[in-house]
Amino acid sequence: MTEHSLWRFSRALHRAIDERQYADLEALIDDDVDWAIYGPIDMFPFFGARRGKAAVLDVIRRIADNVRVHRVNRESVLLGVDSAASMIRYSLTALDSNKPISLRLAHFAQFKAGRLSNIRVLVDTFDLVEQALGRPIHLPKLAS
Amino acid sequence: MTEHSLWRFSRALHRAIDERQYADLEALIDDDVDWAIYGPIDMFPFFGARRGKAAVLDVIRRIADNVRVHRVNRESVLLGVDSAASMIRYSLTALDSNKPISLRLAHFAQFKAGRLSNIRVLVDTFDLVEQALGRPIHLPKLAS
Numbered sequence: 001m002t003e004h005s006l007w008r009f010s011r012a013l014h015r016a017i018d019e020r021q022y023a024d025l026e027a028l029i030d031d032d033v034d035w036a037i038y039g040p041i042d043m044f045p046f047f048g049a050r051r052g053k054a055a056v057l058d059v060i061r062r063i064a065d066n067v068r069v070h071r072v073n074r075e076s077v078l079l080g081v082d083s084a085a086s087m088i089r090y091s092l093t094a095l096d097s098n099k100p101i102s103l104r105l106a107h108f109a110q111f112k113a114g115r116l117s118n119i120r121v122l123v124d125t126f127d128l129v130e131q132a133l134g135r136p137i138h139l140p141k142l143a144s
Numbered sequence: 145m146t147e148h149s150l151w152r153f154s155r156a157l158h159r160a161i162d163e164r165q166y167a168d169l170e171a172l173i174d175d176d177v178d179w180a181i182y183g184p185i186d187m188f189p190f191f192g193a194r195r196g197k198a199a200v201l202d203v204i205r206r207i208a209d210n211v212r213v214h215r216v217n218r219e220s221v222l223l224g225v226d227s228a229a230s231m232i233r234y235s236l237t238a239l240d241s242n243k244p245i246s247l248r249l250a251h252f253a254q255f256k257a258g259r260l261s262n263i264r265v266l267v268d269t270f271d272l273v274e275q276a277l278g279r280p281i282h283l284p285k286l287a288s
Contacts, residue, residue: 038248038268043283076252076264078222078229085222085229087252087264104182106250106266108220108231120220120231122250124182126269129283137281139187139273 005111006077006084014072017064022057029053030117037121043129067092067101075104082111094132101131149255150221150228158216161208166201173197174261181265187273211236211245219248226255238276245275 005028012024035056039047046062071091078085085108092101103123110118130136149172156168179200183191190206215235222229229252236245247267254262274280 038271040270040283043285045285076229078224078227078252080222083222085220085250085252087250087266104266106229106231106252108222108229108250122231122248122266122268124266124269125271126184126273127182129270129281133284137273139184140277141187141189 004079004084005082005114005116006079006086006109008114009109009111009116010072013060014069016060017067018069020061020064022061025060026053026057028115029056030112030115033116034118035059036119037123039123039125040129043132047123066095068095070100084109084111099131099134101128103128148223148228149226149258149260150223150230150253152258153253153255153260154216157204158213160204161211162213164205164208166205169204170197170201172259173200174256174259177260178262179203180263181267183267183269184273187276191267210239212239214244228253228255243275243278245272247272 009028012028015021016025031053033051033053033056035050037047041048046059046066050056050059069090069092073089074086075089076087085106087104087106090103090105092103093099094101104127105121105123107119107121109116126137153172156172159165160169175197177195177197177200179194181191185192190203190210194200194203213234213236217233218230219233220231229250231248231250234247234249236247237243238245248271249265249267251263251265253260270281
């Protein structure tokens, strides 16, 4: 049984972010990849939509310029033949401030011939914004 | 081929929220269900963790007290034998203000004998908070 594309891609992605080794990752991204991370792009310019391998490698380089990955805790995972979804809790370090960031995200990924062809990432953005600001945002209680 | 538990559960959930008919839903929740919606519980008291069928039905009633579901757009879905993950874009109406709310979430669910036994829900919380406040939260640009 061959290894699922998700595991190869995840290893290559973390290697790219932590060691700035992009060769493995480059081989695992479809030329016409469709990529989106939902979240406030004004604060985090590496959020948002990207199309094509060059744009996706560029955004991964920008992520690598801003954080290091400490720990990856995959809380849920579901694998299809050429698809995968997981919920992951990341422990990161922000490189500029050296501060720890804890981040939960969910992704849905599709692979074509072993290469990432589509990914949608949802982030617990409010929690992330508060950590990045370094202070809580005061919220009214809205619902009963 | 029998229908996947996800579809039965989703129909019953939306019926509960929109029509306050809880009987179908009650039969599809495991007595010892483990439930969590990640997000700012100070602003939205129906976020957070719940354990057991009574607590989960109570929180669904509180959600039904606050919103109606207009449209459900399931953008991604992955089904396992007794599990399911999907990313959904909801068009909701806040009942107190009559304002539309657009909400993207991802869930990972497990079923036992056709009943929901575990669910984790991640919401694009920052976007939701801004909509609930009715104004944007000013954010500094943090990353390069």
